[in-house]
Amino acid sequence: MRLAGKTAIVTGGSSGIGRAIARLFAREGARVLIGDVSETVLEGGEPTCAMIAADGGSALFQHCDVSAWADVDALVNRAVAEWGALDIMVNNAAIRGAGVPLLETTEDDWDRVMAINAKGVFFGCKRAVQQFLTQPVQGDARGRIVNISSQHGMVAAPGKLAYGTGKAAAAYITKQVAVDYAKDHILCNAVAPGRILTGRPNPEALEYSHSRTPMPRLGRPDDVASAALFLASDASFVTGHNLMVDGGWMAF
Template sequence: MRRLDGKSVLITGASSGIGRAIALRFANEGAHVVLADVTQTVREGGVPTLDLLREAGHDAEFVRTDVAVEADAQAAVDYTLRRHGRLDVLVNDAAISVGKPLLETSLDEWNRVFAVNLTGVFLMSRAAVCAMLAQPPQGEVRGRIVNVSSQHGMISAPGNVAYGTSKAGVVYLTRQIAADYAAHGIVCNAVAPGKIVTGKSGPAASAQAIDYSTARTPMRRLGRPDDVANAALFLASDEATFLTGDNLLVDGGWMAA
């Protein structure tokens, strides 16, 4: 039996990078997947996630969603409920970055990063928890939330003040939701990626950044999206018992060194 057989899963940021890898991994484990993103275009290039899933025979749908918009967040959850009758797992992966230090970050840039990275997690989680509380439990659990935080929610994100601060908020929000709703059968955890190579271009993909991150990582390789997807799969599955409010590092030992 596959680990998510028959589970209804809603994934934000599912068109590219880590969210795309999570969608593919979950579908291979039997999940009915709803992809939520502002676009179907794959940032790193390639066939859209929805097309890949359907070509492989998986049950998948796409709903255009800006997680920073309250109505969009609610609509994504409502669509999943109409399509599958319940929402078993929400994965909050959608995130953006402006890659600037404090003195170069405008208020508009700060607000937009927080709107997507933190307010988006709040809006999606609020809509999801409301739906999960109204559905019967399966075993001890009514629903699970898996947030994608970052190691930069615990240490500084050099030259990227809005991103790092917003991810610190995701770590806190994960614990708050977990503590507030554990008694109601809601499980909420986060997975915190280290340096993950997604194929996306930019300063983080420069030769200097790659060399530094490789040398800094005890496992002596950089992470892949599938590394994060595997950890998210565990947190989304029934194997994650007596575990809530955790922030699981997937960083090759970076934070341990």
């Protein structure tokens, strides 16, 4: 129960990595508010809140488009209204976009991806810090932010110009917020997943990912969730860090 009595927001928590983070945080005692554009699970199955309730945890869902400040503001307000404070903000919501190189990337696709993957993280960090600054220091922190970046924000990925740029922005925002608000006892870190098995990946992509990953398996959403849990609980002298969860991909 490493998060007992804590309140956490997880954006994009209905599916994939966000779903795994929300479920693990709830199992560790957190009250979780999921912000997403739909409760539908992309991989199929029961809504995340229903699964958490079945496990004996506490979770609520609120519609939230992270590219809209009013939605992010309302999300944080809801968490505080329900549970009195916000302790952890996980900015996970992201989209892949068209997945094409520079000359095939349209302005509309660029704007759409950046609105979620970059501006959404900016909004989430800003609104969380606003709330944290109204709260007393408890233990080592007023509040903790965990951004979900990607290895594709650190190295080039064929055909993923907009996605990689947005994830690079998430990694940079993490460092800047960490430095600017360290004196206020606010911790801001990121988790950078490698190849994580979500959705329905095509066989060619899996073959390439296996060839690039030193470990004998690819990642699972729970691997990323465990790293997020560490940063949201035990890490008291870690801030501005972008934690790779990639099976050794970036070391190879």
